[in-house]
Amino acid sequence: MPTNVGADDAPWVDGNALAGPLGEIMGTDLTVAELTCAGCRTTRPLAAMRVFDRAPGLVARCPGCEDVVMRVVRTAGRVLVDLRGSLVLSLPVPTA
Amino acid sequence: MALITRGFGGRRRDDTDLPPGQYRTDDFPVLSAGPTPRIGLDRWELAVVTETGERSTWSWAEFTALPAEEPTVDIHCVTHWSKFGTRWRGVSVDTLLADVETTAEYVVAHSYGGYTTNLPLEDLLDGQAWVAYEFDGEPLVPVHGGPARLLVPHLYFWKSAKWLRALELRLDDEPGFWETAGYHNYGDPWREQRYLSD
């Protein structure tokens, strides 16, 4: 996810951008986790969600219905992950 | 303390009239938690809804016919930038609430696109807040909240909801989009109330 800019570009990046901020606190790669959107009930990898990162936090939205599926806010001493927009979070079982 | 990178200047922080932890910018950064709503003026509407469910609404023509003010204010974003001397045109919230009967103490601002933010009602009164529809002499562009946005310059700028659709007057406090996700419930930049724990 190199950064680039264009006047017409949408103000979001892929969920891939969450790999660093979430990996740092979770110790695992959450971008391969699948989330089921509470709005439209479709399921996608977090990597395929749209992340609005020019904001006070990171806001992941479903590319289908644009509802919020995850919010990540870094405060002074904690990282908050709000998942009320997701029904299910499923992760691949780690293999050695 | 992180490793310092030679030659990386970061942001200037030499202004004395900045709230703590802020730096000054002359740009107007665009922050958004979602797609920019595009609202045609023909179907735009602003509502004030009281705790009893009473609604007052204004069409665009009605809204822009209200007495307007032209505040010049400093704004402070929780992402650490401040912008001095921004010029706006808008309707004072006092004007919108002049004929509204309420005993509410709290307000939730609702935006087109679903964003919400909560404020004490008293912070919107007595000339402290506007619903602004021009910036720097031009119609407010959608990325900055047009057609009209809330303007509450004495609080962090996430309280100044873009794409304002309604002010909901409430007896109880209802935390909004960022207030439920770790940000401070009130957000006074001079007391650096960024996060819940501050």
Add this chain to the structure above:
Amino acid sequence: MARAAIPVRLTWQPATVAATRAETATARTLVLDVDGWTGHVPGQHVDVRLTAPDGYTAYRSYSIASAPGPDRLEVTVQAVPDGEVSPYLVDVAEPGDQLEIRGPLGGWFVRRPADPRPALLIGGGSGVAPLMSMVRAATNPTRLLYSTRSPSDALFTADLAAAQTAGDGRIAVTHVYTRVAPPGSPAPPRRLDADALARVAWPRDADAVAFVCGPTGFVETVADLLVDIGHDPTNIRTERFGPTGG
């Protein structure tokens, strides 16, 4: 099969600029030495963090452009006008300078060496960077379609030609120029369209996987065109640039 090589404890670690290489007038490759770096899976990125003397920090994400290897990696950075991090990386950083990185990151937009499927890589502008890593590491049939405005905007021109030569028929590189074609080129500049994609696409029964990386509009368009020409949507992986102020 090994999953993405994510350390048990993902933290910022120091990196030293070992060398820099100009790629175009506005893009540069930084070679970074990182003690204990164990390599990456092609397609992964790192977060790069800069810290000013007053403690102010800023970070951005950059794809790794080099082939996987220990103790060293390369990122290729396109300068973003008025950006905060990219102008430093493109114009200021010198060998010996230190910054911090976090990674390797992301287990979704990756081509694992063990994946036997042929790949179609489609890059727009500096979106070619993670695809360059895939080309460098390719052990299976790989086609790259690279769209830029003009030859002078293209990254890795010599490296791509060399990879194709060394690939012994396994690697095919096709350039598309949207504004200015090279001198003497018989083809006029053109947008990437279904015809151009169909010419490089693998046959439907090849079970190919497609990786698309570039500006948001480019990726949306290409992903739609791939589906239009019959590519299985579940085998298309995309990575978009944001407008984030580099």
